[in-house]
Amino acid sequence: MKLITFDEGRVGRLEFDSDSLEEGTVIELDVPSTREYFERGGKVTETGERLQYADVRLRAPIQPKKFFHTAGNFADHHRELQAVDWSHPVHKGIVFFQNVDAIIGPDDAIVYPEGLTKELDYELELAIIIGKAGKFFGPDEAVDYIAGFTVFNDITARDIQRKEMESGVFSFSKGIDTFCPIGPWIVTADEVPDMHELPMQLRVNGEVRQQGNTNQTRIRFPHLVAYHSPQIYSAGDIITTGTISGVAAVQPNPFDFYLQPGDQIEAEITGVGVLKNHVVSWEEAHGTPAPQRVDW
Secondary structure, eight states, X not given: OEEEEETTTEEEEEEESSSOGGGEEEEEESSSOHHHHHHTTTOOOEEEEEXXXXXXXXXXXXXXXXXXXXXXXXXXXXXXXXXXXXXXXXXXXOEEEOOGGGEEOTTOEEEEOTTTOSOEEOOEEEEEEEOSOBOSOOHHHHGGGEEEEEEEEOOEEHHHHHHHGGGTOOSGGGOSTTOEEEEEEEEEGGGOSOTTOOEEEEEETTEEEEEEEGGGBSSOHHHHHHHTGGGOBOTTOEEEEEEOSOOGGGSSSGGGTSOOTXXXXXXXXXXXXXXXXXXXXXXXXXXXXXXXXXXX
């Protein structure tokens, strides 16, 4: 099943009569949010409302209570990070929390805060949706907590991250307003035959920038979910799985690859979906010059 949030916070599931999205039907569900859908264990009724997919506006598919980030999990990306002059290594097992207020949905604009950063980067990741509350469980139990998947593009201000890494942490660089695109929907786990065999590709203006597969991870997903379970999961929480190789920061000349206003981004995971977003300048988004960073 594909769960969506649409229009002004309505929840539905998608049905397709063909391979064309335009011919899809949205069946509205009688629940105020997808998070509550998972809190209820999926036991919700339909409202009876049917809409054409082409007539609705998709929003971010879920607003989680907690959003766990994972770093250094894909082998190729881990190797390329070793070539970057970070002050501290990026070890597997690093987790940090995303700012859930920075979440945006499909076709929303990523706002470039030019006063804060000059190095805006992309990171395609698979995001796991936690289906029920739990804590302190092992990998064998973790599959029961994995309810579905969505696409995540981990937008990062690399110049801010570089400064943060002097303390061996990063958070501010990834939690800025609009830096957390997710979507376009949640694909329930029963529709994904093998979560460890999903091709991944990110394109900017049609050019392939990242390409990989979930089979390249160093830690399998149930182990990852179990590892962080002492931090206490709530139904509807998100945990990401790390990005694949090819980010702008590791290129010979990163400034040829960093995102710019006007860029169109397609973040695709086969079997999960294509998340499309575009970059706009601060002035285009807000009608005022970009604010300058407030330093310590």
